Amino acid sequence: MPFEMLPLKDIINKYFEGDSVEVSLEDKVVRKSIVIDPERCVSCGLCVEACPLGVIDSTTPYPEIDVDRCVYCGQCVEACPLHAVEIIHLLGKVVKNYLIVYRVRRNKKLLYNRKRCIMCLVCKKNCPFGAIYVEEEGIKFDMERCTLCGYCGYLCPCGAIDFEVE
């Protein structure tokens, strides 16, 4: 369900003056934000414990999240008994001369493209859950540990890791 639709006429006109060109891009733009609802929060501290990276600071009246270091894994969302933590997940896509912005909830499935992978192992070094390991046939994902946070897909320099969203 599209959240917003923006026409790209100006940019296309800049390069293809008046030509009828239909532009679609494979690349997606993903932006996330994490918000703690101060009304619901009771400062129980469960989210601080649940965070695998320790980026949540237990302050009053409600905890603060270091947004620069957060990987939006969703552990705090699951841990919160009052559903006070929310991750807003926006996805921008260029389809047929329009920028369509979707609001999506969570990643559903991890897609790994071995052909694109250059074995730089940036994903393995940065995975907050240690769910990535190396085998002869490229890298493997331990799906029991993986929380589909999408951080590896964001880091991957060659776009070998992709996610299917709900």
Add this chain to the structure above:
Amino acid sequence: MASTLWYLYILTKKRFIKRFLWAKTDREYTIPPKRFRKIPPVVEYPERCISCGACEGSCPSSAIEMVYFQDHNKKLPRIDVGACIGCGNCVESCPTKVLEIGNLREETLSLPWNVPKYRYFVIDQELCVNCGSCKGVCPVDAIDYDGDSYRIDVNRCIGCERCVEACPVLDAIRIYDEEVLKEKFNRCFEIKFKRMVKEEERGEVIPEVPRIVISLCIRCGNCVDVCPGEIDLKDYKVVECTRCGRCIEVCPTGAMRIGEVSRVSKIKDRCYIIEEDRCIGCRICYRVCSVGAIDISWDTRLPYINPERCVRCGVCYRECPVEAISLTDTESSLKLYRLRKVRDYFESMVSKDLDEISRKYVQLKSDLLEFAQGKVEEALKRIVDEKMKKDDSNAL
């Protein structure tokens, strides 16, 4: 009396002395000259003859005619015995010593031999395609290759014109004779004289500074004489030029030159063609072609010949390792050339367009991504702000 005696004495004395003086010279006059008058020459070594026609040209009484002989498979001199005056010119002028008259042939063999010349041959290095046809046909090996260009040794050349016939390019071997030299020298003097008496008419101004073709220059100095500026014949350079065009007028070999000269082939109706089903694509022909007549097709990646530039020198034909090049009529060669050329042109046009579009597309993509990121971030900020505001208002 005394005077009579005196006269008698003088008379006898003179006669007496003269008798002694003449005795020797008279005897020398009786020795026959070394011309074998009324003895016609004979063709002694017909197998050596190169059919150059030097004997025919040298005969003052036109007694020699070059006639084709079946058993030797070439032209040999036939001597009209009745017309021959036995001067021996033909024996002396023969470069390969075919003819014999008395023992004149043996005598001339011992002499430092030089063919008397009426015409001279020079190779135009700007037109020469370095195919080596002239070197192959020269009967006396007067043409040498110095690793860069072919040159004719003037002393050894016998003027048989075979190189001119064999050369594929029109006017690449120039001929000049005494008559041309004389005419040009006269013209040179005329100009100089007119300049001296200040009557020189101003001619047309040539558009550029002329250059000197080194291989054509015979260093006659005509150009230096007429030039109002300065020409350095040591380095073959025009130092100072007023663009009067006099040097071009007086040069006997056309070594002073302006503008480009194009190579024109002598053969028009036939042309080489590359058979594409035999060609292995080694591109040796492409490399050896010195006139740039061979292009590589985008489509088939095989070479093809441009008949309008090709001079039919046959270098590619000789160098081809699989004998894929053959001689056909120009029409079919031209047809193939046009087909390939149009195809090439089309391909290059399309690829150029595609290049431009893809370049634009890449720029567009980066711009679009930047735009999308900005917009998505804006939207996200808006949502978060709304949420926070709602929270704030609820809290209040």
